[in-house]
Amino acid sequence: xxxxxxxxxxxxxxLAAAATTVSATDHIVGANRGWNPGVNYTLWANNHTFYTGDxxxxxxxxxxxxxxxxxxxGYDNCTTEGAVGNWTSGKDFILLDKAKxxxxxCGTGGCFNGxxxxxxxxxxxxxxxxxxxxxxxxxxxxxxxxxxRRGSAVAVVGAVAALLASIWSGSVWxx
Numbered sequence: 001x002x003x004x005x006x007x008x009x010x011x012x013x014x015l016a017a018a019a020t021t022v023s024a025t026d027h028i029v030g031a032n033r034g035w036n037p038g039v040n041y042t043l044w045a046n047n048h049t050f051y052t053g054d055x056x057x058x059x060x061x062x063x064x065x066x067x068x069x070x071x072x073x074g075y076d077n078c079t080t081e082g083a084v085g086n087w088t089s090g091k092d093f094i095l096l097d098k099a100k101x102x103x104x105x106c107g108t109g110g111c112f113n114g115x116x117x118x119x120x121x122x123x124x125x126x127x128x129x130x131x132x133x134x135x136x137x138x139x140x141x142x143x144x145x146x147x148x149r150r151g152s153a154v155a156v157v158g159a160v161a162a163l164l165a166s167i168w169s170g171s172v173w174x175x
Contacts, residue, residue: 062090078111
């Protein structure tokens, strides 16, 4: 098989796509219970760490519920007045693009039955330093380990993307 001149470009594009995909987490609201009345979304949110670039997704019956992004007053009072976003597909993926607190409610009355969630989005952590020193606290070491895991996942996906690009372009040798 011959290798085309576009192979390096395809490799770079696959690598960039793989790195982008791995760096964001999709947080499915309510996990397997979805966006429905009677779920403790405060507990759900407290068990997740949100970073800029992550997604929050809502799964629900689109004929019964919806999602509004509101301010704290709208969240506290279950009102959609002044909403900054509104989704109705039943499978909504919302980019958390800023480090701030986000407030989401159901605007069809479900908010009064607990269908509201507030999430605090943190800035992305700094890249890990060359070594985690012994003088750091356990919390700092734990945070650094989490950042390394995310970086390792990017490296693994990058390697897989490189292999797939090589196979696709016909430039890999199989022994």
